Amino acid sequence: xxxxxxxxxxxxxxxxxxxxxxxxxxxxxxxxxxxxxxxxxxxxxxxxxxxxxxxxxxxxxxxxxxxxxxxxxxxxxxxxxxxxxxxxxxxxxxxxxxxxxxxxxxxxxxxxxxxxxxxxxxxxxxxxxxxxxxxxxxxxxxxxxxxxxxxxxxxxxxxxxxxxxxxxxxxxxxxxxxxxxxxxxxxxxxxxxxxxxxxxxxxxxxxxxxxxxxxxxxxxxxxxxxxxxxxxxxxxxxxxxxxxxxxxxxxxxxxxxxxxxxxxxxxxxxxxxxxxxxxxxxxxxxxxxxxxxxxxxxxxxxxxxxxxxxxxxxxxxxxxxxxxxxxxxxxxxxxxxxxxxxxxxxxxxxxxxxxxxxxxxxxxxxxxxxxxxxxxxxxxxxxxxxxxxxxxxxxxxxxxxxxxxxxxxxxxxxxxxxxxxxxxxxxxxxxxxxxxxxxxxxxxxxxxxxxxxxxxxxxxxxxxxxxxxxxxxxxxxxxxxxxxxxxxxxxxxxxxxxxxxxx
Amino acid sequence: xxxxxxxxxxxxxxxxxxxxxxxxxxxxxxxxxxxxxxxxxxxxxxxxxxxxxxxxxxxxxxxxxxxxxxxxxxxxxxxxxxxxxxxxxxxxxxxxxxxxxxxxxxxxxxxxxxxxxxxxxxxxxxxxxxxxxxxxxxxxxxxxxxx
Numbered sequence: 001x002x003x004x005x006x007x008x009x010x011x012x013x014x015x016x017x018x019x020x021x022x023x024x025x026x027x028x029x030x031x032x033x034x035x036x037x038x039x040x041x042x043x044x045x046x047x048x049x050x051x052x053x054x055x056x057x058x059x060x061x062x063x064x065x066x067x068x069x070x071x072x073x074x075x076x077x078x079x080x081x082x083x084x085x086x087x088x089x090x091x092x093x094x095x096x097x098x099x100x101x102x103x104x105x106x107x108x109x110x111x112x113x114x115x116x117x118x119x120x121x122x123x124x125x126x127x128x129x130x131x132x133x134x135x136x137x138x139x140x141x142x143x144x145x146x147x148x149x150x151x152x153x154x155x156x157x158x159x160x161x162x163x164x165x166x167x168x169x170x171x172x173x174x175x176x177x178x179x180x181x182x183x184x185x186x187x188x189x190x191x192x193x194x195x196x197x198x199x200x201x202x203x204x205x206x207x208x209x210x211x212x213x214x215x216x217x218x219x220x221x222x223x224x225x226x227x228x229x230x231x232x233x234x235x236x237x238x239x240x241x242x243x244x245x246x247x248x249x250x251x252x253x254x255x256x257x258x259x260x261x262x263x264x265x266x267x268x269x270x271x272x273x274x275x276x277x278x279x280x281x282x283x284x285x286x287x288x289x290x291x292x293x294x295x296x297x298x299x300x301x302x303x304x305x306x307x308x309x310x311x312x313x314x315x316x317x318x319x320x321x322x323x324x325x326x327x328x329x330x331x332x333x334x335x336x337x338x339x340x341x342x343x344x345x346x347x348x349x350x351x352x353x354x355x356x357x358x359x360x361x362x363x364x365x366x367x368x369x370x371x372x373x374x375x376x377x378x379x380x381x382x383x384x385x386x387x388x389x390x391x392x393x394x395x396x397x398x399x400x401x402x403x404x405x406x407x408x409x410x411x412x413x414x415x416x417x418x419x420x421x422x423x424x425x426x427x428x429x430x431x432x433x434x435x436x437x438x439x440x441x442x443x444x445x446x447x448x449x450x451x452x453x454x455x456x457x458x459x460x461x462x463x464x465x466x467x468x469x470x471x472x473x474x475x476x477x478x479x480x481x482x483x484x485x486x487x488x489x490x491x492x493x494x495x496x497x498x499x500x501x502x503x
Numbered sequence: 504x505x506x507x508x509x510x511x512x513x514x515x516x517x518x519x520x521x522x523x524x525x526x527x528x529x530x531x532x533x534x535x536x537x538x539x540x541x542x543x544x545x546x547x548x549x550x551x552x553x554x555x556x557x558x559x560x561x562x563x564x565x566x567x568x569x570x571x572x573x574x575x576x577x578x579x580x581x582x583x584x585x586x587x588x589x590x591x592x593x594x595x596x597x598x599x600x601x602x603x604x605x606x607x608x609x610x611x612x613x614x615x616x617x618x619x620x621x622x623x624x625x626x627x628x629x630x631x632x633x634x635x636x637x638x639x640x641x642x643x644x645x646x647x648x649x650x
Binding site for chain 1: 587588617
């Protein structure tokens with residue numbers, strides 16, 4: 001199997017008229033919803049997820065991936081035009097992007113963000129195509145102990161990089177694992193934590209948890225800020241960046257791409273860290289750091305490229321190992337499972353059309369994003385003016401119908417209300433929900449591999465350190481935990497993450 | 504004593520962990536080499552309780568290390584949750600139209616804004632679009648009316 005025949009297969013799938021259409025619809029709807037104020041990418045995906053249920057697996061995943069980039073790009077648009085970051089990873093975009101917009105270069109800022117994202121997206125996609133197969137080959141040799149340690153590492157990384165206290169984040173991840181166990185135990189057939197409810201026998205659907213924790217609780221939190229805040233939108237102006245702006249953007253885009261690629265592959269590290277790291281690097285290498293924060297092109301181009309490169313490469317652990325590195329990727333995995341495909345290294349060999357088709361469609365999706373968004377910027381700007389009191393009932397309607405259409409069970413609707421309440425309370429208590437959601441998705445797999453590993457070793461716990469792969473993952477996990485306990489380093493992390501919240 | 508965010512979350516986690524341990528131990532535990540369905544939940548429950556206690560004790564000893572509790576805004580919380588719950592209550596026997604109308608109507612009261620005319624327009628639009636998209640567009644087998 002060589003990469004060209006694989007890519008040819010992929011492009012064959014992705015260029016089929018239906019899949020092109022799904023990709024187009026995904027990118028369009030993703031941007032459409034993602035650009036709405038107060039609607040982050042996760043909520044966008046959660047709300048649009050039900051639209052993909054009736055599609056074949058390839059189409060569904062291609063459309064979801066389109067929604068994903070569209071939503072991310074929509075987030076950058078609101079960041080540049082309104083100084084409103086839709087998610088933590090576009091916080092940095094606000095800094096210099098909004099300043100450019102205030103100087104009347106909003107159009108150029110949007111164009112540079114789109115170009116930067118496109119270049120980074122192409123690079124990321126190429127890397128997935130190159131790195132996917134060898135990684136998958138390695139992953140096929142993983143034993144149960146190796147898998148357990150890898151998933152433990154993903155969960156701990158996510159908890160460590162979440163905002164706030166490490167111990168609370170780790171508890172959140174453990175609680176996620178616990179709730180993920182609810183339902184019938186595959187090994188013994190015992191029904192655990194179902195409280196007699198028949199609807200819980202098959203466990204709680206991932207979409208239900210995500211909708212409740214993210215969509216419903218986010219709506220409640222947005223409604224707390226009483227009164228509609230009138231937002232002054234900057235004029236978009238000329239879309240074409242000047243030649244000088246393009247020159248200033250060139251190297252930052254390349255550097256940002258590399259930074260983003262690196263952080264995207266690490267489980268749990270994700271986009272926020274990559275966009276901050278890219279910004280810091282630009283500021284350091286810049287000949288005139290004083291321009292940063294006042295509309296420096298490099299300060300916009302590099303984080304946008306990094307953000308998008310990380311968004312692409314975070315598909316690598318998700319697709320080749322079946323382990324999501326972020327809450328968004330967890331949602332994508334959930335979608336894969338709804339389609340009846342169990343994630344893991346076998347996806348590539350069992351569903352080559354799906355795997356390569358998705359990769360090819362990523363490239364097409366990034367291209368569509370550029371073609372679609374530059375002419376439609378005017379429309380997006382108008383959408384930004386929609387008041388939230390019109391938006392949130394619409395989001396609620398789509399969430400409820402979407403969740404109901406998964407199992408046609410009213411219990412799922414009650415559960416999103418319950419998880420909405422839980423999510424709201426947790427946020428009020430400064431408990432991060434991202435580790436929770438990752439724990440929830442990985443929970444059953446963690447237990448399964450833990451049990452199998454100890455069954456094979458006849459109860460010998462050293463099995464986790466005698467396998468070199470497993471020992472390596474545990475070693476990395478330990479380093480991260482120790483690094484987070486050392487006060488100086490923790491302070492540094494909080495600076496980076498907290499800056500983002502207030503920035 | 505001063506109740507901070509960390510203290511309260513630590514206590515909640517302890518209760519949750521203890522509950523999971525108790526329920527988990529009602530399933531067969533098994534041994535480390537052949538774990539029953541109760542083993543992993545009990546391990547988790549004990550870990551959550553222990554870490555929760557750690558967070559709570561730290562917060563109790565150093566109250567200034569955590570923020571004080573925030574005021575809860577009950578109105579949006581109650582109306583949004585009630586709207587969702589009523590949707591769930593109505594959807595199976597009364598159909599999509601009635602449940603969407605109820606959902607939009609109730610959620611409206613989570614904030615005192617907008618005119619009645621606006622609400623009427625939203626009721627019409629937000630019923631028509633999902634019916635068009637989900638029932639006619641995607642062909643989902645959803646019951647429209649209560650009959």
